[in-house]
Amino acid sequence: MRNVDRLPKIKSRPFPHVVVKNFLDPPTLDLVIDALAGLEYDFKESDLFSYWASIELTDINHPAINILRDDLGGEIWRKKVAESFKVKKLSSIDMAAYVYGLGDFLLPHDDQVEGRIIAYSLHLTSEITEEMGGALNIFKANDVGKSKLVDSIIPEYNSLIMFEVSDSSWHQVSEIMLDIQRLTVTGWYHG
């Protein structure tokens, strides 16, 4: 079950984002990680990214995944997310699990695809440090595309990072520098 019932204050710069710590209660967290460990992951690589991805988790009927899907995408939580971000009604979520290993990365992009309102990522790797890589880097970009790194969020265990998708929501996952597995459940709230 979800360990929190409200979002902290949304940070507005450079684009609206928030980190919700201790998102799941410990028993649910253990069950979810066990369930994710039992999935198959395919290696995906392009000019933009390199990582391992599961199938779409909204298509899976598994007790722990069902709980997670409800914790992230249930009506009450969706309403709270929409209210906190001051966005229109959120109708659904999609979700998949991703593993970043040594050398994997996701380069700067803004996530803009029709229907995506809020992006989220639930972080499930314990004791991750800055030296390991895998931080969520947040950029501010000017009109000609020159960027400035504004924030580097270390993906703390059991933290949920959310941000509003827009033409300014530039972010990346920094390259994994050590032999770790950075596990997340990631997706978008749709309008």
Place this chain on the structure above:
Amino acid sequence: MAEINFYYLEKPTLSNLKRIFNSGDIPFIRLSKFLAPVPIGSKPKFNRKEKIGYYKRQEGSAILDDFWKSSEFIQFLEASTGLKPKFREANNICYSAGDYSLLHTEESEPQRLTVTYDFTKSWKQEWGGYDLYTSPENDPLICNRDPGSLMVVKLEENDLSCTQYVSQKAVSVAQMDRIVYDLD
């Protein structure tokens, strides 16, 4: 002025290159030790160029700018590809740790011949930084860094190219002269 390795100017070699070039889904030839002697890469004046989500790299004037415009080299391209290239532009491009370029369909260009001469001094494959050429109907073409080699690729209107992200672990720099020729 740089000189083409004599081997690549022999008639049988040119004929063979033309056959190989025209046999690929994405037409290309890759020629190692293309110049003899190997030119010493003087450092051009670089400007750091960035457009987030598109590219991050350094650019300057091509080290062998005069050579890429020379009749000798253009005649070599004609003989080895069977095409009639017309010089458009040449730049020296450097990708260091964390640099990248990405493929964007909206950046499509008319049919062209791209030439890349690799000035990279030393490189490890795990650092990335390879050149990637894509064509909608074909498998992508991957060209790892290879100091001293010349890569000639014909790209159609919807074909794209980029240089893959360079790992933060890279202690060398991927450096190349990149030249574009228009095709009629």
